[in-house]
Amino acid sequence: MNVTDLLRSLALDPADLKPAPQRPANAQDASERLGPEPLPCAACGTPARSTRIIDTPDHGRRWLDLCLDCMLATADRCRPTVPLAATLAVLRDAAEAVGVTVRVLVDPPQGA
Numbered sequence: 001m002n003v004t005d006l007l008r009s010l011a012l013d014p015a016d017l018k019p020a021p022q023r024p025a026n027a028q029d030a031s032e033r034l035g036p037e038p039l040p041c042a043a044c045g046t047p048a049r050s051t052r053i054i055d056t057p058d059h060g061r062r063w064l065d066l067c068l069d070c071m072l073a074t075a076d077r078c079r080p081t082v083p084l085a086a087t088l089a090v091l092r093d094a095a096e097a098v099g100v101t102v103r104v105l106v107d108p109p110q111g112a
């Protein structure tokens with residue numbers, strides 16, 4: 001699924017997403033966006049647990065901050081050859097088992 005279809009599946013207008021820098025996202029970006037008071041999920045408004053930069057056709061690079069449920073609901077659509085949803089579910093279960101909060105930064109390679 002391309003970015004346009006991903007945004008459509010989340011009922012998001014790329015014009016409503018915050019502009020992102022031209023450089024790749026890094027751990028500091030994730031910390032700033034998902035820190036102690038995380039930004040709201042772009043799709044549902046609950047606290048975001050992942051962030052990434054998407055390159056939209058008409059609006060350029062934009063931040064896509066998602067809660068865990070919205071991220072998992074769309075993860076396999078973005079990269080069907082990688083079992084990302086299953087991997088993240090295991091990570092979530094492990095984090096819950098030890099009582100820690102997990103911040104996830106998904107940064108697909110160029111052209112993905």
Ligand SMILES: [Zn+2]
Nearest residue numbers: 041044067070
């Ligand atoms: Zn959400």
